[in-house]
Amino acid sequence: MKRILLTGVSGQVGHALQQQLALELASEWQIVACDRQQLDLTQPEHIRRTVREIAPDLIIHPAAYTAVDKAESERELAYAINATAPGVLAEEAATLNAGLIHFSTDYVYDGAKDALYTETDAVNPLSVYGASKLAGEEAIRRVGLPHLILRTSWVYGSYGKNFLKTIIRLAQEREHLRIVADQYGAPTADTAIAKAVTELVTRWHQEDVTQSGVYHLVNSGETSWFGFASEIVAQYRALESVRGWPPLVVNEVQPIAAAEYPTPAKRPQNSRLCTAKLEQTFGVTLPEWSVALNQVMAELAV
Template identity: 45%
Template sequence: MKVLLTGCNGQVGYCLAEQLKKISNVELLAFDKEQLDIVDTEQVNNIVSEKKPDIIINAAAYTAVDKAEAESQLAYSINHIGAKNLAEAATKVGALLIHISTDYVFPGTKEGLYTESDQTGPVSVYGRSKLDGENAIIASCAKYIIIRTAWVFGEHGHNFVKTMLRLAKTNKQLKVVSDQQGGPTYAGDIAKAIVAIAVKFMKEETVAYGLYHYSGLPHVTWSDFAREIFNKAKDKNVLADIPQVIDIATTDYPTPAQRPKNSKLNTERITQEFDIQASDWQIALNSIADYKS
């Protein structure tokens, strides 16, 4: 089986490359953004038609949520046009496209958990660009799996865990937003879920195409997540002293991009279809000593 991976140096892409390398019957074709610009329609078509992958995994994305407000054209080109290019190329060669999306496609106004069929309504440029990417895939791809995830963190790349550890070294107190809720999700677990779906497809088993949610449990606020990070860091001797976390409202920490207050995703469908369990971010934090800022 040939698997073409984009964004192989990103948080999830790096984990995907590491995991796919270990599967004996997989020929991995891993590309970073310098090697494959997914916005370049001609380059995407040429590479996909030449390599003829069985599976395309798109881990490339513009993820700078606040910067996207000022760089909307760049965000849309990568998250919308890039996804569209890969979807059309995948259809031409009969490949399965697995694409990573986000909780930010929702407005965050719902009380309970968001399901795959809930009404979308992104409140940021980033969210709108990712939703446009989803819609482009649905409209033009014959075989696709779109996985919406949330609050991604891991040992590789930039993320909330690394930011908190860096700030903890020079601050005795940290103010962290306490009125946004979601499920922190370990990048390695997202990769593991995608690989499980890919393997099922490789075995020529029936795969239910469509939208899926995959994120971590338990759901927490950013401030609660920060406290868990610091407690784990102290337990693992990463930090000698941990800062006091002070709860603040979103309005007390204005950012260029608006965030959904509720990012809690219902992950039952992916469990039912693929026997994939939600990410346990508390267990994932056991490797916190490997999080180099």
């Protein structure tokens, strides 16, 4: 049986992938799921030892340093986890003739483009986090093994900490919410990512290195953080009595400019990613973001 080493299983995407891979691929693949104890990404020698012991045919690597604002003051740690570790994983995978599916981010772009980003557009990260993720991409490319680098955006789900959970909590506590309305992108459900990646595992032929490279993988459509928050509140209200959820006290979601909500890390104004390459190469598409949100809400325990 072929073997997948999956990292970051306590994270949103890793958790969703662990479930989806077990559901769909358990008859063909043995899934070895690692958390921080089993695979510490700050320790290159630990990474090498663990990969050699597991001897996977494919590494799927969603684990990352994802604290975007904190990264501004923890540059070294962010680079150790997001830049050095993917390079080490790639080197070990190459030695084993294994492939690597890695995750990256819309934050590699500066957001100045006035249209959807394609994978060939210039990168220019605005934050330490974005720069560290880009350095991880480059480290994998340098190794030159069969790989997919999947740039995703605005990840949320029913598991872990994320914008969806924060908005529900705030809307239960406050009458008035102020949400940034001039940054645009696609909220992407962890479960939608997991389904798409599971399809990619079967459709991506590792031997065909011409398919290696960067792909955008996000739910379709676009909105702002304000649009996302408003839709969360609307979908919650539509479900609250059926599900017996605590009622929301919020009575106004107010759109504000990003300039009114300063954060340590600068974020791109335009995070909209074109997914045509993923669809044309692998026939993989993700649902519209509000449909994906509806599916996540159906699973949500509040």
